Amino acid sequence: MAVTVKTFTSAGEAAGALSSDRSARYLGGGTLVMRALNEGDVSISTVIRANDQALTRIDASGPRVTLGAGVTFARVLAERDLAFLHAPARSIGGPAVRNMGTVGGNLFAQSPFGDFTVALLALDATVAVAGGFGARDVPIEEFLQARDRQAGTLVLSVSCTRPASSEAFRYRKIARIKPKGGAVITLAAHLPVSGGRIAGARIALGSMAPTQIRARAAERALEGRSLDAATIAAAASAATEGTSPSDNALGSAWYRREIVGVHLRRLLSGQE
Amino acid sequence: MSKTPLQFRHNGRDVAIFVDGGTNLLVALRELIGDMTPKFGCGQGGCGACSVLIDGEIHLSCLTLAETAAGRSVETLDGMKQGPNLHPLQRAFADNFAAQCGYCTPGMLMAAKALLDRNPQPSRDEVVEAISGNICRCTGYESIINAILAAAGGRASA
Numbered sequence: 473m474a475v476t477v478k479t480f481t482s483a484g485e486a487a488g489a490l491s492s493d494r495s496a497r498y499l500g501g502g503t504l505v506m507r508a509l510n511e512g513d514v515s516i517s518t519v520i521r522a523n524d525q526a527l528t529r530i531d532a533s534g535p536r537v538t539l540g541a542g543v544t545f546a547r548v549l550a551e552r553d554l555a556f557l558h559a560p561a562r563s564i565g566g567p568a569v570r571n572m573g574t575v576g577g578n579l580f581a582q583s584p585f586g587d588f589t590v591a592l593l594a595l596d597a598t599v600a601v602a603g604g605f606g607a608r609d610v611p612i613e614e615f616l617q618a619r620d621r622q623a624g625t626l627v628l629s630v631s632c633t634r635p636a637s638s639e640a641f642r643y644r645k646i647a648r649i650k651p652k653g654g655a656v657i658t659l660a661a662h663l664p665v666s667g668g669r670i671a672g673a674r675i676a677l678g679s680m681a682p683t684q685i686r687a688r689a690a691e692r693a694l695e696g697r698s699l700d701a702a703t704i705a706a707a708a709s710a711a712t713e714g715t716s717p718s719d720n721a722l723g724s725a726w727y728r729r730e731i732v733g734v735h736l737r738r739l740l741s742g743q744e
Numbered sequence: 745m746s747k748t749p750l751q752f753r754h755n756g757r758d759v760a761i762f763v764d765g766g767t768n769l770l771v772a773l774r775e776l777i778g779d780m781t782p783k784f785g786c787g788q789g790g791c792g793a794c795s796v797l798i799d800g801e802i803h804l805s806c807l808t809l810a811e812t813a814a815g816r817s818v819e820t821l822d823g824m825k826q827g828p829n830l831h832p833l834q835r836a837f838a839d840n841f842a843a844q845c846g847y848c849t850p851g852m853l854m855a856a857k858a859l860l861d862r863n864p865q866p867s868r869d870e871v872v873e874a875i876s877g878n879i880c881r882c883t884g885y886e887s888i889i890n891a892i893l894a895a896a897g898g899r900a901s902a
Binding site: 474475476477479499501502503506507509510511519521546565566567568569571572651652 | 764766795801806808812872874
């Protein structure tokens with residue numbers, strides 16, 4: 473079925489058009505929306521696009537990093553100042569998908585995809601969105617919890633604070649096919665250290681619930697402690713708390729619960 | 745539903761077509777331009793059979809809204825041969841038995857070309873990474889990887 477394609481020069485106009493039409497979807501890199509159209513998704517009758525340069529801007533020079541929603545994973549990988557995001561960007565798709573898929577679109581990708589968003593969740597990112605009534609900033613966790621109701625909002629950019637060191641931010645994707653494949657589970661940990669103790673631990677998990685989630689019990693096990701064997705064991709054993717994984721072709725819910733603690737332990741121990 | 749006029753460069757030649765809203769680039773190439781070299785595999789971005797180069801970058805044509813190719817340069821396998829001669833990559837695929845049923849081959853060749861255009865002397869790992877979005881269900885990947893490495897080696901000695 474043919475759809476109507478509307479192309480705007482500004483993100484604001486695109487946001488207005490998106491918020492006023494329930495059957496409209498915003499087309500970023502195409503890996504989600506074109507796929508839905510190819511599968512005959514009749515809920516989409518309008519495709520909205522914007523050629524706004526602001527959507528593809530990268531600001532990575534300072535301590536606060538901002539990525540336009542239309543920035544592709546290939547561009548993240550080409551940016552030396554974004555080295556802390558290279559592992560999650562590289563874990564997505566093959567080269568063609570990385571040339572197309574965007575940071576903003578990944579926020580809407582459901583399991584077994586959406587790996588980059590797991591990294592952003594562990595980094596306490598902020599999502600700038602525009603609706604019918606102007607732009608606002610939303611904490612990424614709040615954005616993800618309401619993701620099913622975000623169809624009418626346009627993501628403009630995502631920003632986060634650069635981790636203090638490469639040790640402080642860790643990422644691990646478990647896939648059956650290497651180097652490309654959907655995730656069995658995805659883990660990211662942000663472990664800022666203050667005076668030898670972890671302060672502000674963030675553990676984020678993908679494919680362990682309907683959206684990417686934080687493992688709050690594991691975070692509590694790490695908070696205020698040094699990253700020693702006992703602390704790591706406590707965090708690993710708490711990893712499944714609050715999770716609700718599903719069965720799919722890549723793994724069963726049972727299997728995901730069994731392995732999440734193992735991989736969290738390896739991630740925190742710095743093991744391959 | 746009205747059709748949208750669309751112009752782009754197809755293997756070095758300007759083409760002008762009319763597309764329905766939502767038409768993907770693969771359908772535009774195959775059904776409106778008659779270039780049957782990019783294949784329809786999954787329509788989901790999982791197989792790479794529809795891979796083409798857009799402004800020199802590898803893209804999946806089935807997930808590309810045709811309109812977004814306006815004014816850009818699209819290269820497909822159809823443009824790879826050089827007159828009556830096979831491209832060195834095509835020659836290497838034939839010599840190394842890198843095609844069996846042949847369905848993945850156009851996508852594999854475009855992915856390989858995208859790699860060698862930027863990195864003429866890739867390592868084996870770089871070749872594996874370059875074709876990681878392309879699925880082959882017959883030969884397995886070893887002969888394909890060997891063919892790409894052979895083509896790169898051939899270029900070096902040429």
